Amino acid sequence: MLTMSGLGIAREFFGLARQASTNADLVQALACVSDNLGFDYFALAHHVDFAAAGHAAVRLHNYPDEWVAWFDDRRLGVSDPVHRASQATSIGFTWQRVPEMIRLTAKDRYVLQCARERGIGDGFTVPAHVPGEATGSCSFAVEPDRAVPVDILPLAQLAGAFAFEAARRINGMRSFDAHVPTLTERQRDCVLWMARGKTDWEIARILGLSQETVTQHLKQARERYDVPKRSVLAVRALFDGLISFSDIFRR
Amino acid sequence: MLTMSGLGIAREFFGLARQASTNADLVQALACVSDNLGFDYFALAHHVDFAAAGHAAVRLHNYPDEWVAWFDDRRLGVSDPVHRASQATSIGFTWQRVPEMIRLTAKDRYVLQCARERGIGDGFTVPAHVPGEATGSCSFAVEPDRAVPVDILPLAQLAGAFAFEAARRINGMRSFDAHVPTLTERQRDCVLWMARGKTDWEIARILGLSQETVTQHLKQARERYDVPKRSVLAVRALFDGLISFSDIFRR
DNA sequence: ACGCCTATCCCCAGAAATGGGGATAGGCCG
DNA sequence: CGGCCTATCCCCATTTCTGGGGATAGGCGT
Numbered sequence: 379m380l381t382m383s384g385l386g387i388a389r390e391f392f393g394l395a396r397q398a399s400t401n402a403d404l405v406q407a408l409a410c411v412s413d414n415l416g417f418d419y420f421a422l423a424h425h426v427d428f429a430a431a432g433h434a435a436v437r438l439h440n441y442p443d444e445w446v447a448w449f450d451d452r453r454l455g456v457s458d459p460v461h462r463a464s465q466a467t468s469i470g471f472t473w474q475r476v477p478e479m480i481r482l483t484a485k486d487r488y489v490l491q492c493a494r495e496r497g498i499g500d501g502f503t504v505p506a507h508v509p510g511e512a513t514g515s516c517s518f519a520v521e522p523d524r525a526v527p528v529d530i531l532p533l534a535q536l537a538g539a540f541a542f543e544a545a546r547r548i549n550g551m552r553s554f555d556a557h558v559p560t561l562t563e564r565q566r567d568c569v570l571w572m573a574r575g576k577t578d579w580e581i582a583r584i585l586g587l588s589q590e591t592v593t594q595h596l597k598q599a600r601e602r603y604d605v606p607k608r609s610v611l612a613v614r615a616l617f618d619g620l621i622s623f624s625d626i627f628r629r
Numbered sequence: 630m631l632t633m634s635g636l637g638i639a640r641e642f643f644g645l646a647r648q649a650s651t652n653a654d655l656v657q658a659l660a661c662v663s664d665n666l667g668f669d670y671f672a673l674a675h676h677v678d679f680a681a682a683g684h685a686a687v688r689l690h691n692y693p694d695e696w697v698a699w700f701d702d703r704r705l706g707v708s709d710p711v712h713r714a715s716q717a718t719s720i721g722f723t724w725q726r727v728p729e730m731i732r733l734t735a736k737d738r739y740v741l742q743c744a745r746e747r748g749i750g751d752g753f754t755v756p757a758h759v760p761g762e763a764t765g766s767c768s769f770a771v772e773p774d775r776a777v778p779v780d781i782l783p784l785a786q787l788a789g790a791f792a793f794e795a796a797r798r799i800n801g802m803r804s805f806d807a808h809v810p811t812l813t814e815r816q817r818d819c820v821l822w823m824a825r826g827k828t829d830w831e832i833a834r835i836l837g838l839s840q841e842t843v844t845q846h847l848k849q850a851r852e853r854y855d856v857p858k859r860s861v862l863a864v865r866a867l868f869d870g871l872i873s874f875s876d877i878f879r880r
Numbered sequence: 881a882c883g884c885c886t887a888t889c890c891c892c893a894g895a896a897a898t899g900g901g902g903a904t905a906g907g908c909c910g
Numbered sequence: 911c912g913g914c915c916t917a918t919c920c921c922c923a924t925t926t927c928t929g930g931g932g933a934t935a936g937g938c939g940t
Contacts, residue, residue, distance in 0.1 A: 388783060389783075425870070465759070465760050465870075467797075468794050468797065484909085484910095507760055508756075509758060509867070509868055510867050510873065510874050511873045511874060511875065512870050512872075512873040513870035535790065536786060539720050539786065539790070542719055543718065546718075562885090562886060563887095573861065573864050575857050577925085577926065577927090579926085588888075588889060590889055590890060591887075591889060591890095593928090594888080594890095607828075607896095608860045608927075609826065610824065611860075612863055612864055613824055613867065613874070617874050619717075622708075622716060623716065623764065623868050624712070624716070624764055627763070813916060814916095828896065828897090838919090839918075841919055841920060841921090842917075842918050845917090845918080845920095846917085847897090848897095848898075848899080859898095
């Protein structure tokens with residue numbers, strides 16, 4: 379449809395992706411950019427067992443039905459070698475490089491071989507990960523007899539990243555009805571140390587309080603969030619940004 | 630506008646970043662691209678308390694010394710609002726959008742104000758996250774009286790992403806010791822229901838297992854992640870993308 | 881001064897989780 | 911085939927958490 383070249387393709391795609399308000403819009407935009415960049419297929423997906431958790435995950439693609447059925451039958455969403463490799467890098471990679479990135483098992487090689495037999499040759503995958511959300515990626519692929527257009531890979535990198543973010547926006551990955559309880563400083567401190575795996579007694583030592591006081595703070599924090607267990611308290615506190623993964627993992 | 634000169638800048642930078650074998654090389658390349666894109670500053674960093682965990686983290690920048698000293702004094706590596714916001718998205722964002730992305734505290738506003746007073750105005754931050762590694766980002770900033778060059782932000786997005794990956798390569802972040810444990814299907818199921826606040830007994834009812842089996846699955850999951858408490862297990866499973874907030878909150 | 885929030889401390893009983901030790905059965909892979 | 915992983919079940923003792931009930935003290939605003 380559109381004749382685009384170089385960054386013109388990119389500019390056009392960003393406009394489409396930004397305006398897309400439905401997954402159908404995004405599929406159309408991806409099909410367009412994928413075609414213009416010289417690819418045969420695109421696939422934007424969360425790395426989940428799609429059959430089991432379909433409603434919470436996004437998957438947009440124009441892969442052959444036969445391949446998708448085969449993929450889902452074997453529940454490859456999380457164990458697919460390309461998906462696994464995409465968890466080892468922050469930018470896009472061609473599938474030729476997968477063996478350098480992860481240890482391929484016999485099963486992985488079998489998966490790649492089967493993909494080839496079903497029309498999927500080489501490809502380029504842009505990983506996308508947001509802490510607290512399912513890992514995902516946006517891939518562009520060519521048929522077995524064709525080569526990945528290496529010259530435009532930076533553009534594919536951009537398109538993949540923008541497309542994934544558009545998918546997050548469209549599918550409300552971050553939307554959340556307000557009602558965010560406020561915790562006191564001490565309650566937050568206790569929640570943070572709790573999320574780090576400390577017992578009430580240990581938190582008491584760390585903060586210089588009595589064990590009873592820490593228990594009380596966490597009890598009140600649970601009450602404010604109206605959750606029954608500290609594991610949910612940690613999750614909710616993370617989701618609301620009360621504490622962050624960096625907070626928890628820093629030493 | 631995305632101009633041919635913009636594309637030229639990008640091409641040149643990718644070459645430099647790919648060839649860079651030391652952090653000094655990368656700093657030089659970043660300074661060059663930052664300048665050419667119309668920014669005054671760049672900062673590529675892991676979101677950690679740099680003073681405390683400097684050896685394991687990367688930080689390359691050309692910020693004013695005064696600002697960095699102020700930043701480190703307050704250990705803002707993890708709580709800096711821009712860093713926190715970068716954990717809520719998969720692509721770059723201008724700092725003006727931070728208030729839409731996270732809840733700003735009074736302290737956050739103070740931090741942003743102080744940055745302004747120390748020569749840092751608006752900016753554009755590209756998040757970079759690899760499961761199992763510290764979150765990080767690559768930012769480009771302008772002085773308070775200048776505007777972020779919005780037209781070239783896609784190029785900044787690309788440059789930031791490539792620069793971060795180059796930093797990972799140069800600093801050997803691709804170590805396999807940051808392993809993400811694999812859980813079995815059942816273990817994952819149990820972790821998910823646990824993160825939703827269910828007791829072992831309840832999970833057993835839900836999954837049609839005995840309470841002992843659920844206890845066992847969660848025990849083994851904790852062992853694989855080498856964590857002592859289910860709250861940490863929930864946090865780690867979230868961080869690694871094994872389960873997601875959408876999984877937990879969907880009903 | 882009074883109400884409200886916060887932080888701190890205390891007690892108790894019962895439920896739940898943790899950390900050991902086991903066993904059986906099926907599937908997959910070399 | 912024999913070893914390894916997985917899923918399922920079971921027992922035990924101890925620790926930890928949860929959900930009730932309290933108390934004292936300071937700060938803050940009206």
